[in-house]
Amino acid sequence: MIEAARSFVWHHARVLEQRRFSFLFDGGPAEPVVTAIAAYRNDDGGFGHALEPDGRGPSSQPLHTYTAVKLGHEVxxxxxxxxxxxxxxxxANPDGGVPNCLATSRDHPRAPWWQVAEDSDLLMTALAAGVLHEAGVEHPWLDRATGYCWRRIDELAGSHPYEIGACVQFLQHVPDRARAGAAAARLGALVRAKGLVDLGDGQRTEGYAAGETHKPHHYAATPDSVARPWFSDAEMSRDLDExxxxxxxxxxxxxxxxxxxxVTEFEWRPIVTIEALLTLRAYGRMS
Known part of the structure; x- marks a missing residue:
């Protein structure tokens, strides 16, 4: 599996994914990964330039910035x-939340689902706050963003898989572990009740493409995930087999x-290949 994936990465991946694969699976150094990430950085401290492939423009965007911090922490x-x-x-807005896609992307190519908005977005704020907690950052904005995420998560009566996945990442790293555990249990019940997981039945979410489903490993990419208790051992094993x-x-x-x-097909496939390998390794499905 690793040999085949290595060949795939060398044939198709960006330098960033090549360096990341080398670090994660071949004992390669961390510094070239960090150097590759830095190429996407802007003077404002944010990141752009299609680090996340669906936003093609140069301007700093919250999702690119989240991705940069996440990849840096990984190494x-x-x-x-x-x-x-x-x-x-x-x-950020006064409530502490950040929009999903800033107006600075308006004049540059981006996926149809990258819609410019001013309103605070739980998905984006949860991702950003979660990764900064993971990195051990202390910042006044992070305190406000954390409060925003708690308020929104406590109010959730409905959602969609990507938003739930972002909340999982926030709950995985936010310091208040007791509150995180209780919130994760509520989200898991919501996911099961609303059918927001594909357990082999081809779950379909309104607004998503055909086949764009969320499976157990998308929520619980590692055995220590706060989302792992949402699924039985049998459900998890079948999903990993698939x-x-x-x-x-x-x-x-x-x-x-x-x-x-x-271009997004060539850029996304190495990314999801690395994520698949990491999940399988985390669950003991490969050495």
Whole structure:
């Protein structure tokens, strides 16, 4: 599996994913990963330039910035986190939340689902706050963002899979562990009650593409995830079997959402390939 994936990455991946694969699976150094991430950084402390493939423009965006901090932390380097927090504070609303897509992206190519908005977005704020907690950041904006996330999570009566997944990442790292555990249990009940997980029945969420489903491993990518108790051992095992079997003949995995411009297929597939390998390794499905 690793040999096939390595070949796939060398054939198709950006330098960032090549360096990341080397660090994660071949004992490669961390610094080249950090150097590759830095190429996407802007002077405002945020990140752009299609770090997250669906936003093609150069302007700093919250999702790119979250991704940069996450990848840096993955290799043990949090040098971008403080600047990211400053950038996010600068684009946040008074309630502490940040929009999903800033107006600075308006004149540049982006996926149809990257809709410019001013309103605070739970999905984006939960991702950003969660990764900064993971990186050990202390920042006045993070305190306000954390309060915003708690308020919104406590009020959730309905949601969609990507938003729930972002809340899981927030709950995984927020310091108040007792409150996080209780909130995760409530979200798990909501996911099961509303059918927001594909347990082999082809769950379909309104507004998502055909086949764009969330399976147990999308919520619980590691056994220590706060979402792992949502699923039985049998459900998790079947899902991991299906994930392993989804590897394509070229050695990589693919993704279920639309490739709205050709380059995104080539950029997304190495990313989801690495994520699939990490999940399978975390669950003991590969050495």
């Amino acid at each position: 043990g380097d949090d040098r971008f986190a403080a600047g990211a927090a400053d950038f996010l504070a600068g684009v 994930l392993a079997a989804a590897r394509q003949d070229d050695g990589g995995w693919t993704f279920p959402w639309p490739a709205w411009t050709p």
